[in-house]
Amino acid sequence: MKKEEKIKVINDLTLKLKATKTLYLTDISGLNASQTTALRRACHKANVKLSVVKNTMLSRAMDASDKNFGEIKNVLKGNTSLMFSESGNVPAKVIKDFRRKLDKPILKAAFIEEAIYIGDDQIDTLAAIRSREELIGEIIGLLQSPAKNVVSALKSGSSNLSGILKTLSER
Numbered sequence: 816m817k818k819e820e821k822i823k824v825i826n827d828l829t830l831k832l833k834a835t836k837t838l839y840l841t842d843i844s845g846l847n848a849s850q851t852t853a854l855r856r857a858c859h860k861a862n863v864k865l866s867v868v869k870n871t872m873l874s875r876a877m878d879a880s881d882k883n884f885g886e887i888k889n890v891l892k893g894n895t896s897l898m899f900s901e902s903g904n905v906p907a908k909v910i911k912d913f914r915r916k917l918d919k920p921i922l923k924a925a926f927i928e929e930a931i932y933i934g935d936d937q938i939d940t941l942a943a944i945r946s947r948e949e950l951i952g953e954i955i956g957l958l959q960s961p962a963k964n965v966v967s968a969l970k971s972g973s974s975n976l977s978g979i980l981k982t983l984s985e986r
Contacts, residue, residue: 821872828868828876831899837927839898839906840890841920843867854913854920861909864899873897885931890923903927907941 816824832838843854858865870891877884898906910920925932925941932941945953 825872825875825879828872829879832876832880832882835899837900837903837906837925839900839910839925840887840923841896841898841910842894842923843896843920844894846917846919850917850919857909857913858898858906861905862900863906863909865896866899867894867896870895882926883929884926886933887924887926887931890933895923896920902947904942904944907938907944910938911942 843851846854855865870893873895874888874891877888898909900906907922907925910922913920922932922935922938922941924934925937927941927944
C-alpha cells in the first residue's frame with residue numbers, strides 16, 4: 816500500500832471514529848471464509864458495520880480523533896476487526912449469538928459513550944446494557960404507572976362509594 820493510500824485510510828477511519836459513539840474491537844482470526852461471511856451477514860442484519868483494520872492505522876486514527884480511547888490502544892495486537900453501531904448493546908448481542916456456533920469473535924475492547932470496557936469477560940455486561948430507546952420506554956412506563964393507579968382507584972372508589980350509599984339508604 817502506498818503512503819497516499821495509507822493516509823487516506825487513516826483519515827477515513829478518523830472520521831468514522833469521530834462520528835461514532837459505539838465501537839467494538841474484536842478478534843475474528845481463525846474464521847474461514849464462510850464463517851466470516853455468516854458473521855458479516857449477522858452484523859448487517861443487526862445494523863452493525865464490520866471492518867478489518869491494521870492496528871497501526873487504527874492507532875494513528877485514534878490519536879487524530881478528538882476522543883480519549885485510553886487503555887484501548889494496549890489491546891491493539893494481533894488481528895483486529897471493528898464493529899460500529901448506533902446502539903451500545905447490539906454488537907455484544909451479535910457476538911453472543913454468533914458464539915453459540917463458534918468460539919469467535921473474541922472481544923478485545925469496547926468504547927461506548929466515552930466508557931471503556933477491556934477484555935472478553937465484559938461481553939455479558941455489554942449485552943445487558945439497555946439502549947436509549949429501551950430506557951426511555953421504561954421511564955415512560957414508570958411515569959404512567961402512578962397516574963393509572965390514581966385513575967383506577969378513583970373509578971373503583973366511585974363504585975364502592977355508591978354501593979356504600981345505596982346500602983346505607985336501604986337501611
